[in-house]
């Protein structure tokens with residue numbers, strides 16, 4: 434900016450000296466070259482520094498947000514919902530990235546404008562004051578338009594969360610939509626198109642307001658040039674050189690000003706995105722847990738107790754589901770089945786036991802010690818689980834043993850997957866398998882983790898009769914014999930006799946806790 438203002442001053446002075454005998458064109462030319470080179474270096478340096486800054490901040494934002502999601506309470510994440518989190522991680526971060534990336538040219542333009550204004554002030558304090566007066570008028574009138582535009586962009590952004598949910602329904606429900614032509618049309622018109630249309634409308638209205646601001650700002654600018662060209666010479670005795678200087682400066686400042694104004698919608702969008710991210714971060718912080726495992730998990734334990742532990746889901750529509758209060762003590766080396774009808778609270782109880790949900794009343798005691806919020810992450814490290822909606826990572830995460838592939842191969846053979854999947858340096862050759870096979874792979878990961886307690890949520894539901902029998906009659910007893918505690922949620926009443934203990938739930942309450950005599954079919 435300083436270099437550019439200097440160049441304009443030099444050009445003005447050089448024009449004034451043209452044809453004069455006392456002029457020194459070589460000195461002007463040399464100064465001009467020096468200024469041009471300095472301007473080139475300054476602008477390259479500024480861009481390099483600002484691009485680095487912008488990319489560093491995007492990187493930091495993505496990593497920080499991911500860490501916060503990982504450290505947040507599961508229930509808080511469930512309530513926020515995947516679409517909101519995904520929209521934050523992609524749309525908001527991208528909007529900020531775009532604006533931050535554009536900041537270098539805007540920064541340079543601002544510096545040029547400041548430099549030009551400084552030059553005007555040097556030429557004439559009065560003209561500078563006049564220009565500032567006009568700038569204040571322009572600023573206030575544009576502010577109103579910008580605020581409205583920003584409000585519309587904020588409304589459009591909140592629709593993006595809804596759109597993300599509908600995109601998820603589109604990809605997740607593609608099979609159903611393909612089968613159902615009327616349903617497909619209904620979904621497309623009443624849901625997706627309607628939301629996308631409303632988003633388009635709000636965005637367009639916001640952007641039109643920004644465009645109006647741009648044109649309005651420019652017309653004020655023309656007023657300024659007109660005043661200087663026509664009114665100023667009438668009011669004050671100003672020489673032609675100074676007027677030429679003002680006009681050249683104004684003409685020069687149009688480009689950078691336009692650059693700043695053109696970027697306003699993007700900056701506004703980024704500011705809306707930033708507000709969204711801040712709100713998301715605050716909500717994540719609300720549910721933040723102490724996510725650090727400072728001590729090694731216990732290899733031996735005696736008791737795990739739920740003492741009057743309860744958990745309540747509260748829906749936004751006022752509905753409620755209450756689990757508990759439940760009193761329960763688990764010991765090492767027992768196979769416990771949790772049974773009950775759909776919606777009786779089995780999975781909720783499992784999440785409570787796993788430390789994924791925090792009891793809303795009562796507490797969990799591990800070897801007599803109450804599990805507090807600071808211990809919860811450590812406590813969870815005692816469990817391996819295969820959830821009903823399990824997720825299979827393509828890599829075995831967190832293992833550093835050199836014999837991992839050999840150990841994994843052994844379990845691949847046990848689970849009859851060795852013909853389908855290879856594991857090389859902890860990476861699965863494929864996860865594109867049948868649902869039952871994928872669940873067996875999830876079980877393999879749990880086996881490799883070799884933790885003291887296992888939780889299986891309807892693991893056998895997707896297995897063929899042969900593997901179902903293998904699971905209940907061979908795999909579970911093997912785990913018990915290795916001293917593991919297995920908590921299996923099951924609807925397979927054919928195999929209830931394989932449990933050491935059966936806990937039945939109904940409407941969130943334990944209705945029975947029995948220890949049936951174990952059948953010989955289930956002992957190895």
Ligand SMILES: Nc1ncnc2c1ncn2[C@@H]1O[C@H](COP(=O)(O)OP(=O)(O)OP(=O)(O)O)[C@@H](O)[C@H]1O
Pocket residue numbers: 511746747748754773774775776777778779780781782
């Ligand atoms: N994410 C959730 N948000 C709000 N309420 C929930 C949520 N998950 C479950 N519930 C409520 O909790 C109740 C118990 O659900 P849970 O998943 O624990 O049942 P379940 O016994 O495992 O059922 P199923 O045999 O069908 O898997 C449900 O009836 C439902 O009302």
